[in-house]
Amino acid sequence: MPKFLLIYHGKPDLQSPEDGAKHMAAWKAWSAGLGAAVIDPGLPVGLSKTITPQGVEDHGGANPAAGMTVLQADTFEEAIELAKGCPHLSGTGTIEIAEAMDLEM
Template sequence: MEKFMLIFRNVMEVESMYENFSPEDMQAELQKWNTWIGGIAAQGKLIATDALLPTGKIVKGLNHVVTDGPYTEAKEIVSGYLLLTAESIEEAIELSKGCPMYEYESIVEVRPIQNFEES
């Protein structure tokens, strides 16, 4: 089994849309996520998942310049991630297809994780 990271990318308009959800709409949205993630967990393929808060700092360059971000500079933001195991990148892509983010034309980036112990 290989490890993969699914990186959830949203445009700012989608992120701000969540702020206007009613409690019922937010509960329905969370249920979609729980169902999808629960399906991956039920297959024994889930390693970890988390959402990221829409705040943070960016540290750049040799001088370690710290700025607010990443949102002042980006059109899209990373809103969360999921770590999973799969036999191949094709299987990881198939598992990603149930992600609720696709309903909003958002992006799920599927990336293999390099295992340095095997290198």
């Protein structure tokens, strides 16, 4: 079954610690609801840097990553539907999705 990488960008709309707690509860419920589709629930990330042939850029460029998750689905369209329910999509949160390539390394 194909694997898909969800790369989170931006941030959800959190105005208070209570909003943060509600967001985490929603995130856990969404993730649990995905069941066996979740290969790796992932993790949030902090400030990033982008490495280019010319050097290192601070702050991860124009659209820095905020975290990631790996899931499996039969099709790209199914993976998109699973991702659409993610609570990260509040505020300025967006999700980049890419199918993992099955290559021997």
